[in-house]
Amino acid sequence: MDRYERLQTLHRLLSKSRYPVSLGKLMDELGCSRATVYRDIAYLRDAMGAPVEKNADPEGFYYDTTDGPRFELPGLWLNSDELHALVAAQQLFDRSAPGVLSSALAPLKERIDELLSEQAKGKRFPVERVRVVAAGSRSVDEAAFRLIATATLERTRIEFDYRARSTNTPTRRKVSPQRLTHYRDNWYLDAWDHDREALRSFALDRIAHPQRGKEVAIDVQESELDAHLASGYGIFSGPAKAWATLRFSPHAARWVADEHWHSKQQGQYLPDGRYELRLPYSNPRELLMDVLRYGPDAEVVEPASLRSEMRIMLQLAMSAYAG
Numbered sequence: 001m002d003r004y005e006r007l008q009t010l011h012r013l014l015s016k017s018r019y020p021v022s023l024g025k026l027m028d029e030l031g032c033s034r035a036t037v038y039r040d041i042a043y044l045r046d047a048m049g050a051p052v053e054k055n056a057d058p059e060g061f062y063y064d065t066t067d068g069p070r071f072e073l074p075g076l077w078l079n080s081d082e083l084h085a086l087v088a089a090q091q092l093f094d095r096s097a098p099g100v101l102s103s104a105l106a107p108l109k110e111r112i113d114e115l116l117s118e119q120a121k122g123k124r125f126p127v128e129r130v131r132v133v134a135a136g137s138r139s140v141d142e143a144a145f146r147l148i149a150t151a152t153l154e155r156t157r158i159e160f161d162y163r164a165r166s167t168n169t170p171t172r173r174k175v176s177p178q179r180l181t182h183y184r185d186n187w188y189l190d191a192w193d194h195d196r197e198a199l200r201s202f203a204l205d206r207i208a209h210p211q212r213g214k215e216v217a218i219d220v221q222e223s224e225l226d227a228h229l230a231s232g233y234g235i236f237s238g239p240a241k242a243w244a245t246l247r248f249s250p251h252a253a254r255w256v257a258d259e260h261w262h263s264k265q266q267g268q269y270l271p272d273g274r275y276e277l278r279l280p281y282s283n284p285r286e287l288l289m290d291v292l293r294y295g296p297d298a299e300v301v302e303p304a305s306l307r308s309e310m311r312i313m314l315q316l317a318m319s320a321y322a323g
Contacts, residue, residue, distance in 0.1 A: 006030045006040055011050070011073055020055035020062040048073065086112055091130045137185035138205040147210050148189055152177040157213035163206050173202070176217035178225055183235045190229055192220055199228045201235055232282030233262055240280035244287060245301040248275045252297035284309055
């Protein structure tokens, strides 16, 4: 283990033991030599201010807390695996919402960089070795994002202009924000629409001129949010109205069998090697678009209405190439 992990383990052993911990046990637990244990003890005592005392017989060490409170390691202490995971999370934030979260997380990013530099003993840490690609992400106004996020966390109502892509008509909405959702590289606001008296999901990139109100936001139970917004398929799902049965070729099955389409999906391999997937849906458009990604390797089996809608979409697509 590296020095950070040894110091963490050393601190844990000394803080949890009621009696001096023998030098032999410390060497075994830390996986290091006698000299390394003494160097780590000296660093813990002199640099970190730990109340480490030495016991002569048997030779060992302990925390002397008789004249003060329980000692804790200062600052943020992470082992190498945790730091590497933090780098991946940092890159994910940077790529998934550039300009929106990156500036807010700048102080944390600086602290992460310091920790990585310390762990790498002054060498540059290769953060570019972690790559996150955002596909189809849409830009969101940073000021609007901050206002909406603050209102959501502090439970105040919001008003904003909204232009739904389905109609492209601007409307003024008064909502109680419930939660922010990051879905397929884009941000959405789940909220209670007071004028329509119903739950709605709003794409943040279509929100303009948001204003925080003075009234307290009403709270909708999470179970009700999931029942209305997560029971069907896709971001604008609504309550599930039917179940779709899809079949994929043996070739496509290599991917589909391992994919998560819905929390209640049901899948099985057929005797001929094809893969059958069943899942609930409400609005069929997003589901059909995802099926189309697999082209001739996918088939909508039922219900008949969904199969018919897929046939119409394919015919319209073919008409664009006629002649």
